[in-house]
Amino acid sequence: MFEKSPLAPVGVPDMPSIPGVRVAGMAAGLKESGRPDLFMADLAAGTTVAGVFTQSACASAPVEWCRKVLAGGAARGIVVNSGNANAFTGKAGDKTVAHTVRTAAQLIGCRQKEIFVASTGVIGVPVPQDYVGRMLKKLHKRLNPSAWPDAAEAILTTDTFAKMATRTARIGGTEVTLAGIAKGSGMIAPDMATMLSFIFTDAKIPAPVLQTMLRRTADRSFNCITVDSDTSTSDTLLLAATGQADHPAVTSAGGRVAAEFRAALEELAVDLATQVVKDGEGAQKFVTIDIRGAASDRAARRIGLAVANSPLVKTAIAGSDANWGRVVMAVGKAGEKADRDRMSISFGGIDITRRGKQVADYDEAAIERHLAGQDVDLSVDVGVGNGAARVWTCDLTHGYITINADYRT
Amino acid sequence: MFEKSPLAPVGVPDMPSIPGVRVAGMAAGLKESGRPDLFMADLAAGTTVAGVFTQSACASAPVEWCRKVLAGGAARGIVVNSGNANAFTGKAGDKTVAHTVRTAAQLIGCRQKEIFVASTGVIGVPVPQDYVGRMLKKLHKRLNPSAWPDAAEAILTTDTFAKMATRTARIGGTEVTLAGIAKGSGMIAPDMATMLSFIFTDAKIPAPVLQTMLRRTADRSFNCITVDSDTSTSDTLLLAATGQADHPAVTSAGGRVAAEFRAALEELAVDLATQVVKDGEGAQKFVTIDIRGAASDRAARRIGLAVANSPLVKTAIAGSDANWGRVVMAVGKAGEKADRDRMSISFGGIDITRRGKQVADYDEAAIERHLAGQDVDLSVDVGVGNGAARVWTCDLTHGYITINADYRT
Numbered sequence: 001m002f003e004k005s006p007l008a009p010v011g012v013p014d015m016p017s018i019p020g021v022r023v024a025g026m027a028a029g030l031k032e033s034g035r036p037d038l039f040m041a042d043l044a045a046g047t048t049v050a051g052v053f054t055q056s057a058c059a060s061a062p063v064e065w066c067r068k069v070l071a072g073g074a075a076r077g078i079v080v081n082s083g084n085a086n087a088f089t090g091k092a093g094d095k096t097v098a099h100t101v102r103t104a105a106q107l108i109g110c111r112q113k114e115i116f117v118a119s120t121g122v123i124g125v126p127v128p129q130d131y132v133g134r135m136l137k138k139l140h141k142r143l144n145p146s147a148w149p150d151a152a153e154a155i156l157t158t159d160t161f162a163k164m165a166t167r168t169a170r171i172g173g174t175e176v177t178l179a180g181i182a183k184g185s186g187m188i189a190p191d192m193a194t195m196l197s198f199i200f201t202d203a204k205i206p207a208p209v210l211q212t213m214l215r216r217t218a219d220r221s222f223n224c225i226t227v228d229s230d231t232s233t234s235d236t237l238l239l240a241a242t243g244q245a246d247h248p249a250v251t252s253a254g255g256r257v258a259a260e261f262r263a264a265l266e267e268l269a270v271d272l273a274t275q276v277v278k279d280g281e282g283a284q285k286f287v288t289i290d291i292r293g294a295a296s297d298r299a300a301r302r303i304g305l306a307v308a309n310s311p312l313v314k315t316a317i318a319g320s321d322a323n324w325g326r327v328v329m330a331v332g333k334a335g336e337k338a339d340r341d342r343m344s345i346s347f348g349g350i351d352i353t354r355r356g357k358q359v360a361d362y363d364e365a366a367i368e369r370h371l372a373g374q375d376v377d378l379s380v381d382v383g384v385g386n387g388a389a390r391v392w393t394c395d396l397t398h399g400y401i402t403i404n405a406d407y408r409t
Numbered sequence: 410m411f412e413k414s415p416l417a418p419v420g421v422p423d424m425p426s427i428p429g430v431r432v433a434g435m436a437a438g439l440k441e442s443g444r445p446d447l448f449m450a451d452l453a454a455g456t457t458v459a460g461v462f463t464q465s466a467c468a469s470a471p472v473e474w475c476r477k478v479l480a481g482g483a484a485r486g487i488v489v490n491s492g493n494a495n496a497f498t499g500k501a502g503d504k505t506v507a508h509t510v511r512t513a514a515q516l517i518g519c520r521q522k523e524i525f526v527a528s529t530g531v532i533g534v535p536v537p538q539d540y541v542g543r544m545l546k547k548l549h550k551r552l553n554p555s556a557w558p559d560a561a562e563a564i565l566t567t568d569t570f571a572k573m574a575t576r577t578a579r580i581g582g583t584e585v586t587l588a589g590i591a592k593g594s595g596m597i598a599p600d601m602a603t604m605l606s607f608i609f610t611d612a613k614i615p616a617p618v619l620q621t622m623l624r625r626t627a628d629r630s631f632n633c634i635t636v637d638s639d640t641s642t643s644d645t646l647l648l649a650a651t652g653q654a655d656h657p658a659v660t661s662a663g664g665r666v667a668a669e670f671r672a673a674l675e676e677l678a679v680d681l682a683t684q685v686v687k688d689g690e691g692a693q694k695f696v697t698i699d700i701r702g703a704a705s706d707r708a709a710r711r712i713g714l715a716v717a718n719s720p721l722v723k724t725a726i727a728g729s730d731a732n733w734g735r736v737v738m739a740v741g742k743a744g745e746k747a748d749r750d751r752m753s754i755s756f757g758g759i760d761i762t763r764r765g766k767q768v769a770d771y772d773e774a775a776i777e778r779h780l781a782g783q784d785v786d787l788s789v790d791v792g793v794g795n796g797a798a799r800v801w802t803c804d805l806t807h808g809y810i811t812i813n814a815d816y817r818t
Contacts, residue, residue, distance in 0.1 A: 058741030058749040088737050090750055090765050123734030124767050228720045311637045311720070315813035325532030328497050332467030340467040341499055357499050358533050396720075398810050404724035405806070 007278035007286050007374060007394070008161040015166055016177050017145035019202040020044030020242025024142040025154030028135035030083030030121065036154040037121075038132070040139045041078040041198065042108055047242045048207040049075035049116065050214035052222075054235035060087035061097045062117040063236060069113040073207025075240050076110035078198060079117050079136065080155050082183070084127050086119040092126040103133030107140045118196050118236040120157055120183065152181040155196055158403075159184050159279050165271035169203075169264035171257060174247035176203040178268050184227075184276035195222065195235045197272055203261060204243035205250045212253035213262060214239045221269035224301060224391040226308045227280035228400070239265075277392045282399025287317055287392065290379040293344075294387030299336040303382060304391035306334035314396035317378075320371040322364075324352045331382055342383025347371060355383070416687035416695050416783060416803070417570040424573055425586050426554035428611040429453030429651025433551040434563030437544035439492030439530065445563040446530075447541070449548045450487040450607065451517055456651045457616040458484035458525065459623035461631075463644035469496035471526040472645060474506045478522040482616025484649050485519035487607060488526050488545065489564050491592070493536050495528040501535040512542030516549045527605050527645040529566055529592065561590040564605055567812075568593050568688050574680035578673035580666060583656035585612040587677050593636075593685035604631065604644045606681055612670060613652035614659045621662035622671060623648045630678035633710060633800040635717045636689035637809070648674075686801045691808025696726055696801065699788040702753075703796035708745040712791060713800035715743035723805035726787075729780040731773075733761045740791055751792025756780060764792070 021043060028038035051070045053063050079100055086093045101115045108115070152162035163182040168175055180199035205213070214237070222237055250258045278286055289307050294300035307313055310330040316323035324345045331338050341356035348370030351359050370376065376395075430452060437447035460479045462472050488509055495502045510524045517524070561571035572591040577584055589608035614622070623646070631646055659667045687695050698716050703709035716722055719739040725732035733754045740747050750765035757779030760768050779785065785804075 054741075055744075056738070056741030057743070057745065057747045058737050058752075085734075088734065088749060088752075088762070088765065123737060124762070311809070312813060315810055318810070319814035321814075325494075325497065328467050328532060329465070332463075332465030334466070335464075336466065338466045340497060343467075343497075353497070353533070356497065395814075396810065397814065398807055400720070401724055401727070401805065401807050401810055404721060405728035405730075405804075 004160045005279045005283055007283055009275065009278070012149070013164050013166050015146070015148035015164055015179055018177055018179050018200045018242065019244035020047060021200045022143040022145050023147050023151040024139050024144065025147060025150030026139050026142065028081065028132070028139070030081055030127070036150065037081055037083040038135055038139055039080040039151050039154040040104070040136060040143065041200070041240070042143050043076050043240050044242045044244060045076065047075050047240050048073055048205060048210050050207065050211040050239045051116070052214055052218045052237045058088070060085055060119060061089065061093035062086055062119045065097045065101065066116050066118070066236060069116065072113045074114050075116055076114040077104045077108045077116070078238060078240070079104050079115065079132065080196065081119050081132055082155050082157050083121040084119060084125060085121045085123050086127060088124045089126045092129065095129040096127050096132065099129045100132045100136070103136050107136060116238055120155070120196055148179065148181065155181065155183045157183065161279060163272055163275040163279070165268050165275070167264040167268045169260040171203060171245070171250060171261050172248035174245055176201055176245045176247065176261065178264055180268050180272050182272040182276055184279040195276060197222065197237045199239045199268065201241050202244040203241050203250070204245060204247065205241045205258070209250055209253050210239060210241055213265060216253070217266050217269045220266055221273040224304070224389065225273045225277045226305055226391070226393050227277060274392050277394050280394035281403045282397040283394030284397050284399070285317055285374055285376050285395040287376045287378060287394060289391045289393065290377070290388070291382065292379070292388045293381040293383045293385060295337045295385045296387040297389055298387070300387040300389035301391065302336050303331055303334040303338065304389050306330050307378070307380070308391050308393035311396055314393065317371065317376055318395035318397045320368065322347050322352060322367045322371060327378065327380060331380060337384045338382040339384050344381040344383070346379045348377050413569045414688045414692055416692055418684065418687070421558070422573050422575050424555070424557035424575055424588055427586055427588050427609045427651065428653035429456060430609045431552035431554050432556050432560040433548050433553065434556060434559030435548050435551065437490065437541070437548070439490055439536070445559065446490055446492040447544055447548055448489040448560050448563040449513070449545060449552065450609070451552050452485050452649055453651045453653060454485065456484050456649050457482055457614060457619050459616065459620040459648045460525070461623055461627045461646045467497070469494055469528060470498065470502035470506045471495055471528045474510065475525050475527070475645060478525065481522045483523050484525055485523040486513045486517045486525070487647060487649070488513050488524065488541065489605065490528050490541055491564050491566050492530040493528060493534060494530045494532050495536060497533045498535045501538065504538040505536050505541065508538045509541045509545070512545050516545060525647055529564070529605055557588065557590065564590065564592045566592065570688060572681055572684040572688070574677050574684070576673040576677045578669040580612060580654070580659060580670050581657035583654055585610055585654045585656065585670060587673055589677050589681050591681040591685055593688040604685060606631065606646045608648045608677065610650050611653040612650050612659070613654060613656065614650045614667070618659055618662050619648060619650055622674060625662070626675050626678045629675055630682040633713070633798065634682045634686045635714055635800070635802050636686060683801050686803050689803035690812045691806040692803030693806050693808070694726055694783055694785050694804040696785045696787060696803060698800045698802065699786070699797070700791065701788070701797045702790040702792045702794060704746045704794045705796040706798055707796070709796040709798035710800065712740055712743040712745050712747065713798050715739050716787070716789070717800050717802035720805055723802065726780065726785055727804035727806045729777065731756050731761060731776045731780060736787065736789060740789060746793045747791035748793050753790040753792070755788045757786050
């Protein structure tokens with residue numbers, strides 16, 4: 001276990017019960033450390049579900065299962081193990097998923113296609129196919145509406161803190177609640193970073209509407225973060241809505257009735273996503289990058305991620321160096337339109353370049369003070385249009401190399 | 410100046426004169442260190458030229474000039490300064506280029522559109538527009554056919570060794586000679602890595618044919634290397650053919666008459682490109698990655714570069730860790746077809762996985778010995794087609810962080 005990230009939030013949110021949701025976490029013996037490694041959620045009948053998954057061409061067996069059953073739009077259970085990714089395990093991996101799903105469906109009393117699964121941890125090591133199923137029988141007895149800390153703990157790998165968040169919103173006059181957990185980028189060699197997040201609400205929203213909302217939310221939260229540009233085979237984001245709240249019907253993702261819910265969902269997703277960044281390997285600084293003036297919002301996000309993924313930008317920030325030349329370079333390589341001669345760059349709100357040229361008398365001391373802090377803001381106007389995006393990342397430090405190179409598997 | 414790379418070649422190649430080419434290098438005062446920083450080549454009348462440039466949307470003023478005059482296909486001079494990239498300098502940068510070109514054309518006695526320029530070094534700091542021109546007058550007097558070491562030295566920034574290579578080939582029965590220099594990824598904050606290479610030959614090849622040859626060669630050499638995934642605003646590769654050799658006409662890039670020349674050109678480009686990798690910041694290991702079984706050669710190269718750019722793969726190699734799970738992850742994120750269940754991965758020629766599963770009894774000790782060395786070979790068959798590519802990179806070490814984060818501009 002590595003030391004707790006210096007960027008970890010102070011305190012833990014007061015997590016609410018969500019009508020229709022019971023959760024549990026336990027140590028099932030998949031992690032050699034003996035730490036919690038199995039999570040289960042039981043969802044009331046009528047729960048709708050939405051999901052967003054890794055784009056990897058080498059997706060894990062659990063991701064392939066989830067993609068298949070998501071079309072049904074209904075969920076009654078979620079089972080997640082850490083300690084073993086069940087990825088690159090061939091037919092054995094599919095059998096483990098099948099057995100886990102069958103057992104969970106029996107325990108909950110639902111159809112198999114209403115069970116969603118995720119795994120994170122060691123790659124290429126098969127789990128005995130009945131192992132998770134056997135453990136689930138014990139875990140099922142522990143289900144309760146308030147075990148969020150156990151749940152959040154059980155999905156971690158080498159994360160240094162548990163990640164939870166909650167929000168409320170009104171739909172019509174009715175208050176609904178959202179609660180979510182996430183895990184971030186950790187590494188137990190020979191593992192790889194994996195992003196998992198599970199969000200629950202008692203709102204009543206049809207699955208296709210929920211899916212549209214989740215996709216849009218992901219594009220403004222989880223798809224706007226990066227630690228090291230490496231994409232996992234297991235990334236999974238699920239949103240389950242139990243429908244236990246009594247509110248006016250939500251019939252479209254864009255309508256006014258769900259406006260507050262959408263905002264709360266995005267806030268919660270950004271909260272969890274930025275917690276993931278704050279637990280990035282070796283992270284000493286949390287970096288917010290605003291891109292404006294791009295050809296489209298999509299172009300702005302691509303430019304933002306190019307800046308956020310640039311090792312040269314990230315090491316400069318680690319070194320408290322307002323190296324705007326590296327920012328220009330990163331914008332240039334993003335493959336999107338940018339106008340060198342109209343570009344403006346600022347750190348901590350202070351312009352260093354304006355319309356393609358260095359500001360002669362900018363306040364270097366103020367920028368140095370800003371860069372010496374834990375929260376760094378970088379803003380770029382690329383000078384071609386109205387597209388904007390915000391992305392989040394961390395710096396690249398000796399800690400990252402130490403975690404990933406200095407010990408053997 | 411950082412310590413010489415442990416991967417630097419032993420000895421310096423015996424560089425030949427190329428009929429029609431004279432070169433010179435000197436310290437012109439652009440580098441604060443006082444080291445050589447100005448290079449000039451004088452090319453005989455009738456020299457054809459081909460060029461390949463950065464894809465950056467923020468290309469430097471010299472790159473924009475070269476792109477414009479390349480259409481003419483004729484070159485009489487090349488002027489390169491290090492110590493200042495003349496990038497992000499607005500109209501002042503264009504004026505510096507114009508003055509340099511005008512002066513060089515006067516000295517050589519040619520048209521301005523026959524002069525090619527490149528700059529590498531600090532970003533955003535204008536050079537007084539007549540500075541390079543004034544220095545050129547001195548440098549012009551030093552031109553001679555054998556000053557390759559001076560030339561190679563004058564284009565470096567924080568490279569730790571000068572990069573030169575030479576080859577010969579026969580066209581028809583006539584021997585022609587190729588000589589090239591390059592600079593690699595170096596950093597003097599607030600600079601950025603820049604790749605420059607200039608290749609010369611006495612072969613007689615029409616410009617359009619030369620351009621096709623150079624484009625293909627770049628795709629199998631300079632476009633197959635990466636140190637840290639950051640693309641410079643100034644990357645420039647030029648090939649100048651003086652036509653002083655007397656050989657059968659070369660009328661197409663693909664024909665049999667130039668087969669040996671093409672092979673020698675590719676060999677020389679790979680030689681220089683791999684020297685650049687071997688001088689990668691913090692590099693302790695030189696890594697050759699072979700991808701087979703891809704949908705196309707282009708797909709194979711994209712997969713290879715995804716592996717080569719993955720910080721998790723690069724840190725694993727730094728740590729002598731045969732972490733094939735990270736290789737699977739990197740293949741998966743490349744955005745190209747790959748079949749998880751048919752993938753094979755080997756280090757140093759020893760299979761670790763075959764057709765999607767770990768080899769039960771692979772020789773771990775032999776792989777450990779291989780990874781402990783300075784030359785690491787990694788091979789992946791992605792199991793979908795016949796596309797193949799080879800790419801080169803270096804490991805990611807504490808040295809990279811130290812160079813890029815641990816000192817201020």
